[in-house]
Amino acid sequence: AQTVTQSQPEMSVQEAETVTLSCTYDTSESDYYLFWYKQPPSRQMILVIRQEAYKQQNATENRFSVNFQKAAKSFSLKISDSQLGDAAMYFCAYRSALQGGKLIFGQGTELSVKP
Amino acid sequence: DTGVSQDPRHKITKRGQNVTFRCDPISEHNRLYWYRQTLGQGPEFLTYFQNEAQLEKSRLLSDRFSAERPKGSFSTLEIQRTEQGDSAMYLCASSGKRFQETQYFGPGTRLLVL
Numbered sequence: 001a002q003t004v005t006q007s008q009p010e011m012s013v014q015e016a017e018t019v020t021l022s023c024t025y026d027t028s029e030s031d032y033y034l035f036w037y038k039q040p041p042s043r044q045m046i047l048v049i050r051q052e053a054y055k056q057q058n059a060t061e062n063r064f065s066v067n068f069q070k071a072a073k074s075f076s077l078k079i080s081d082s083q084l085g086d087a088a089m090y091f092c093a094y095r096s097a098l099q100g101g102k103l104i105f106g107q108g109t110e111l112s113v114k115p
Numbered sequence: 116d117t118g119v120s121q122d123p124r125h126k127i128t129k130r131g132q133n134v135t136f137r138c139d140p141i142s143e144h145n146r147l148y149w150y151r152q153t154l155g156q157g158p159e160f161l162t163y164f165q166n167e168a169q170l171e172k173s174r175l176l177s178d179r180f181s182a183e184r185p186k187g188s189f190s191t192l193e194i195q196r197t198e199q200g201d202s203a204m205y206l207c208a209s210s211g212k213r214f215q216e217t218q219y220f221g222p223g224t225r226l227l228v229l
Contacts, residue, residue, distance in 0.1 A: 043222070044222040044223065045220040046220070050217060100170065101210065102160040103148075103158070103208075105157030
């Protein structure tokens with residue numbers, strides 16, 4: 001069974017600085033997708049960024065980028081020029097390319113942004 | 116394009132009562148997922164529909180839980196004989212016809228069982 005681990009329950013960053021959130025996963029599959037979702041307090045979960053495992057190039061979306069290390073089964077999220085609106089719970093998620101489509105989530109990292 | 120909607124947003128019930136939640140996916144999304152999220156944890160998969168067919172159920176989905184998606188549109192999740200351990204946020208997500216498409220989440224239904 002696949003598992004996703006986020007080892008940082010809480011992180012803090014100064015506004016305008018850069019922060020990296022860690023995620024590791026375990027799978028025996030070679031084809032899969034990885035996601036970072038953001039869940040602001042009392043608001044719904046939204047997709048931040050996604051990565052296809054077959055792509056070697058790291059995904060980038062504006063201030064958000066990932067460092068995908070397939071051999072190490074690591075998928076970290078870098079947020080550049082942090083803004084107050086980035087404060088939220090961040091979840092790393094895995095989805096098999098073969099079965100179903102369900103997402104397997106990590107435990108989450110709560111990010112706070114200091115002005 | 117309206118997003119995924121869920122109703123009700125909050126539900127308080129007494130132990131032993133039955134509750135039903137509704138999810139309306141993004142129009143034309145044929146895949147619909149239910150997840151449960153307890154405080155401080157990541158969401159856990161419950162069940163998945165492709166059109167009206169329920170294709171996968173988690174072991175978390177005990178006999179007291181049932182989900183339907185008649186006509187492949189909205190979905191309902193019913194919990195019978197609620198227990199205090201059922202207290203959680205119930206999230207619905209939908210995605211389009213292409214398998215690799217992103218799942219879009221609704222705001223969730225927060226259930227409190229007293």
